[in-house]
Amino acid sequence: MAGTTVADDGLVELAFESAARDLGIEPGSAGHAEKLGHVRATMGESKISVFRHLFGDEHLARRANAAFEQAYGELVGAGRVAPVPGAREAIERLRADGRTVVLTTGFARVTQDALLAALGWRDLVPLTLCPADTGGRGRPYPDLVLEAFVRTKAAADVRQVAVVGDTSYDVLSGVRAGAGLVAGVRTGAHGDRKFRAAGATHVLDSVAALPALLMGAR
Structure with a gap:
């Protein structure tokens, strides 16, 4: 997140x-x-x-x-957070297109809930996950991605899953899970070199570009 x-x-x-x-x-x-x-x-x-x-x-x-x-x-x-520009709209567009969106984090559940409440996102997606939901293993392990795959039952094959994140650990977790699309975004901690080294299939300026990418991949 x-x-x-x-x-x-x-x-x-x-x-x-x-x-x-x-x-x-x-x-x-x-x-x-x-x-x-x-x-x-x-x-x-x-x-x-x-x-x-x-x-x-x-x-x-x-x-x-x-x-x-x-x-x-x-x-x-204290109001020190805000959505990445276009993020909410991207999530809403993906859901309107029939896709299932899961928000994952390396934070504890209490912190994730505080973020969701501060942004007014409690009902934005059907599922949110943190390391406690996978027995304590977060990124770079594949557990969060696989947990989302299993819980949502939205895809028949993990290769139909897209993973997007701002760190090389996000990318690595998607690669290890076998996701078909793994994208790094330039709005956070890491940049292109680390994304590519971790195995990213794509690098995007932000998550706002994801809906167009997925629709073009059909």
Whole structure:
């Protein structure tokens, strides 16, 4: 969602700084810079997985994740998010064309729900998924894509699934799931080089271009 359908104005990094301070890691320190670099490199991955890697201790990881989710939720509640231009219209157009749209995220369910509420998107799509819905494994594993495929029963073959995201981890999860179309979008964390290296079949300026792409692929 963030970076693909939602413009969050760098809130992930702001929320990370709040979580880091909660664990005594101050901005400007060497440890902070190193950890922030990893957060940037792993945009799209399940956040609890990121914190497990950073802190190497389950208790500290869960504490950092809770602080991150709280900070991000407060920023969302303060009106710091907006739809990527054309994103809602693209989703509505896809649904009007008979396609099933699922929104996935690396955030916890409480944060995903806060985003949906802030945007007024609770009823926009029939299904939203987060790592907790797949037993805790988010991107770059294929689980979120495959869970959407299984739950919606909207396609007979996973090759009929299109996966779109703003990070190389989104692309990699789609490739690993066997999706027929896997597109990176230039509205978020990563760019063309990383998308292509991860196996993207397409690179789009934004998700707003997806309906035209799919209709042309018929």
